[in-house]
Amino acid sequence: MNTIIRLSFVCFVLLSCMTQAKEIKSGKYEISLGQPNDWVTTQALSPKQINTDMSPVHFRLIGRQDRFTNDTNEYYQDFAATALNQEGVKELSKIELTFNPEFEKLTLHKIEIERKAKWSDRLTSARINVINQEQELSNDLFNGLATAVIVLKDVRVGDTIRYQYSIKGRNPVYGHEFGSHYAMGWEVSVDKVHVRLVNASNKPFNIQNNHKASPTTKQSQFGKEYEWLLKNVTKYNFEEGVPAGHLWAPSVFVSSTRSWSEVSNWAIPHYQFKESSSKALNDFVKEITTNYPNKAEQVAEVIRFVQQDVRYFGIEIGQNSHIPHSPNTVFERRYGDCKDKASLLIALLGAIDVSSSPVLVNSQIGSTLNKRAPSAILFDHVINQLTFEGKKYFIDATNNYQAKGLKFISQPDFGHALVLDKNTNSLTLMPSGNPEIDRISVEQLYVSSSYTEPVDLYITTRYQGHEADAMRYQLSSVSRSEIEQHYLNYYAKFYRDIRVESPVFLVDTTDGGNEILMTEHYSIGDFWQGDNNVLDFELFASYINNYVELPKVINRTQPLSLPGIIAIEQTLKLSMPNNLSYQVREMDTDISSDGLNYNASEAYHDGQFIRRHRFEIDKKTVSTDESRNYINALREIDKDLYYTGSITGDFTRPSNPGVDFILQQSNSGQEI
Secondary structure (H helix, E strand, O other): OOOOEEEEEEEEEOOHHHOOOOEEEEOOEEEEEOOOOOOOOOOOOOOOOOOOOOOOEEEEEEEEEEEEOOOOEEEEEEEEEEEOOHHHHHHHOEEEEEEOOOOOEEEEEEEEEEEOOEEEEOOOOOEEEEEEEOOOHHHOEEOOOEEEEEEOOOOOOOOEEEEEEEEEOOOHHHOOOOEEEEEOOOOOOEEEEEEEEEEOOOOOOEEEEOOOOOOEEEEEOOEEEEEEEEEEEOOOOOOOOOOOOOOOOOEEEEEOOOOHHHHHHHHHHHHOOOOOOOHHHHHHHHHHHHHOOOHHHHHHHHHHHHHHHOEEOEEOOHHHHOOOOOHHHHHHHOEEOHHHHHHHHHHHHHHOOOOEEEEEEOOOOHHHHHHOOOOHHHOOEEEEEEEEOOEEEEEOOOOOOOOEOOOOOOOOOOOEEEEOOOOOOOOEEOOOOOOOOOEEEEEEEEEOOOOOOOEEEEEEEEEEOHHHHHHHHHHOOOOHHHHHHHHHHHHOOOOOOEEEEEEEEEEEEOEOOOEEEEEEEEEEOOOOEEOOOEEEEEEEOHHHHOOOOOOOOOOOOOOEEOOOOEEEEEEEEEEOOOOOOOOOOOOOEEEEEOOEEEEEEEEEEOOEEEEEEEEEEOOOEEOHHHHHHHHHHHHHHHHHOEEEEEEEOOOOOOOOOOHHHHHHHHHOOOOO
């Protein structure tokens, strides 16, 4: 694993002389050794069972117990598994426990190994490295998490490893609110699953349980208890391509909030600042209003500034995981994470009398948030909603690849969103993509002046809406020469003798529109195949082909996530050296299913063969039943994207002036 290690690296060995130690300190890190708190109950392991799945690890116990008070959480984990081969030994001999040292305390209770029916302690001989492992630094996020990496000695095939630990603490940003998620099924079978929740707070649990087993409940000295004890839990299948957020295995959700208005009321104060705008920020607003007297232009420039001139970088340590820095601070630093940029955008828009609110979203499971119990822990991203001239717009201040102006900017679609407003009492469904706006058009023009000479291929591609944003992002990290090499190698898959004739040409329109225009010019030496009397040629709608790849799981029992809402038009034109009698298909090809529509047509006129393709996806997911028709449609479309043509005659004489012919036709206004 390639891991970026930052800040500090603390390494210590627990020797037998430390067995009486209650705490181990090194630098700013502290790990405790000790017994679980008295509210924790222990579970006996079930007798060993024969593993029929031939997996490297047999899971004997997955136990989790949580206790919630008004001010803190305590998490207890009990885990036991048997290594069945060397891969299992490798997996179980290293334990990684991650915690947030800003507000959480890690306590190790027990690490032991069972071998030949005898248990032995391994905590005292284990080597423990505590590292500050910034796994999201590559995404410009710094969260300060620490990981205790525990390496065990002398682990053998057949050993059962069992360890128990607790993590105590709650991010102060949540105050008296709490929530958590508990998996009850995995892609492996488990002998015993034990989940126990203890509510010692003054807030009732809001429990969402999609498991058929209900908990047993009781009132004890430690609080109201909810307990699930499951034996011989079978494995659940996760099918690749399932929509994010789909609950493919049993789960339990618990939350202290019972409505989305409660969550909104918890979050609103985080975006309220008592300090007045700084002189620098006020001067900046004055500069905008002076340079842009039109209010729509002012809004456009404010959004552009926050998106593009304030770089994305997050220091999300402690409460700053959820509380933004002040607009003055973000403006001065010229960097911030999503919530920092959202708060700055609110301040700048407010300074020009445009109302805006922060909006909580989930970038992964937003489409299923409406099916979850309301909770503050469900969100991982912050955007804005602004109101201008009576219309509401969602703006993602972290997207710095967008067009300028509300008329042309592409609104994000994270599914369901929580607008932070005192009147909010439900989630808001964000606008989905629009195939009429988010589209790609490709024209491939093959110009053949002679059946014995190379054919010129001119490709013109237009990206619009969300697709223009996505292409801007891709182009931002590569050079022009890298782009040319990438496309040349791509087309070389279909034509062996192909070379670049002209550099890639790009036109990026972000002011007054949202479009990227790309043109390419190649020469194909092996386009015509055959002899002087019969020649074959091949055309391929390659761009659409990128969207008809079959999912890895065909016979599905779960829904299928689609590539996204999009429309693609790909036109293939072949200008032949002379006007032949060429037969084309008279009927269009129409293929459709839930979420998908495809049309292909052919025409031939004055020596030019034209094949048009239109492909559209208008949904983000399809159900399990719908996926069957969808996959069958993909198969049919894939076959139709390839075209092979044959012509007969005497092809030894050139008759088409090639490019000059195309230019003459274009200048005369005739369609080619």
